[in-house]
Amino acid sequence: MIAVVLGALAALGWGAADFLGGRASRSASAVSVVTLAQIVTLPLVAVCLAVGGIAFPTPVTFLWSAAAGLSGLAGLVLLYRLLAAEGAAVAVPVAAMVTALVPLVIGLVVENAPSPLALVGGCCAVGAAFLVSMVAREDRRGVFVLRTMGLSALSGLLLGLQLAFIAAPGPVAGLWPLAGARLASVACGAVIAGGALRRGSGVGVRWRLVLAAGLLDTGGFGFYLFALGHGLLSVVGPLVALAPAATLGLALAIDRERLGRCQMAGLLLGAGALILTSL
Numbered sequence: 001m002i003a004v005v006l007g008a009l010a011a012l013g014w015g016a017a018d019f020l021g022g023r024a025s026r027s028a029s030a031v032s033v034v035t036l037a038q039i040v041t042l043p044l045v046a047v048c049l050a051v052g053g054i055a056f057p058t059p060v061t062f063l064w065s066a067a068a069g070l071s072g073l074a075g076l077v078l079l080y081r082l083l084a085a086e087g088a089a090v091a092v093p094v095a096a097m098v099t100a101l102v103p104l105v106i107g108l109v110v111e112n113a114p115s116p117l118a119l120v121g122g123c124c125a126v127g128a129a130f131l132v133s134m135v136a137r138e139d140r141r142g143v144f145v146l147r148t149m150g151l152s153a154l155s156g157l158l159l160g161l162q163l164a165f166i167a168a169p170g171p172v173a174g175l176w177p178l179a180g181a182r183l184a185s186v187a188c189g190a191v192i193a194g195g196a197l198r199r200g201s202g203v204g205v206r207w208r209l210v211l212a213a214g215l216l217d218t219g220g221f222g223f224y225l226f227a228l229g230h231g232l233l234s235v236v237g238p239l240v241a242l243a244p245a246a247t248l249g250l251a252l253a254i255d256r257e258r259l260g261r262c263q264m265a266g267l268l269l270g271a272g273a274l275i276l277t278s279l
Contacts, residue, residue, distance in 0.1 A: 010243075012220075035192075038217070099163070129241050131263065131266025
């Protein structure tokens with residue numbers, strides 16, 4: 001039950017961070033927003049590590065963490081580029097489904113199998129992630145291009161691998177995997193968004209949104225790592241991949257967006273996933 005609660009909190013934090021980060025990306029490049037949001041929260045990560053009192057990690061922990069950071073950054077950059085393309089309506093749901101599916105499969109391979117109810121709940125979370133992320137097309141002419149679906153699946157694979165890589169060191173590593181992932185993604189992101197970061201003018205950057213998104217994203221990672229200390233990757237991973245549900249909820253409350261039938265079905269299926277895994 002603790003793992004389910006922590007996983008739900010992680011999904012809530014990540015979903016809210018995506019919502020605010022998306023708003024901030026309207027006036028600045030997405031790569032700059034992601035990188036700056038991670039940079040401004042590095043002091044918070046350092047304080048958490050100092051307070052945690054966990055021994056210095058092994059090189060293997062940092063290798064897994066760096067792989068998680070680079071995989072997550074590459075997945076986000078690819079996803080943001082797809083969102084700006086014609087195939088955005090298929091990019092998000094496919095990426096969300098694969099993101100939820102990857103930790104489920106890896107967890108089943110490397111860990112003990114969860115209970116039947118928890119396994120059914122994990123499968124429900126995969127379907128819920130797909131349905132909640134469905135975006136209605138205005139022209140109704142949607143032809144799903146194979147290339148777009150392939151790139152969307154690649155983005156979901158990278159984001160799902162991030163969830164698996166950061167879980168690899170195990171609970172004994174504490175928050176060190178988050179620190180390693182942050183350092184790797186910030187270094188790589190700074191290179192990609194080098195022009196904007198070198199100028200440092202801050203033109204177009206909505207700093208309040210960037211800071212809030214960074215704090216929520218960091219909190220989501222923290223809850224995810226704590227959840228892994230109480231549950232299996234095959235259960236926790238698909239639950240935290242329900243982050244689009246939180247993004248949708250904020251869009252409904254703040255932007256007054258309308259809820260489609262697929263999204264409603266996804267929310268109900270996501271609620272069922274939480275109930276089944278908690279049992």
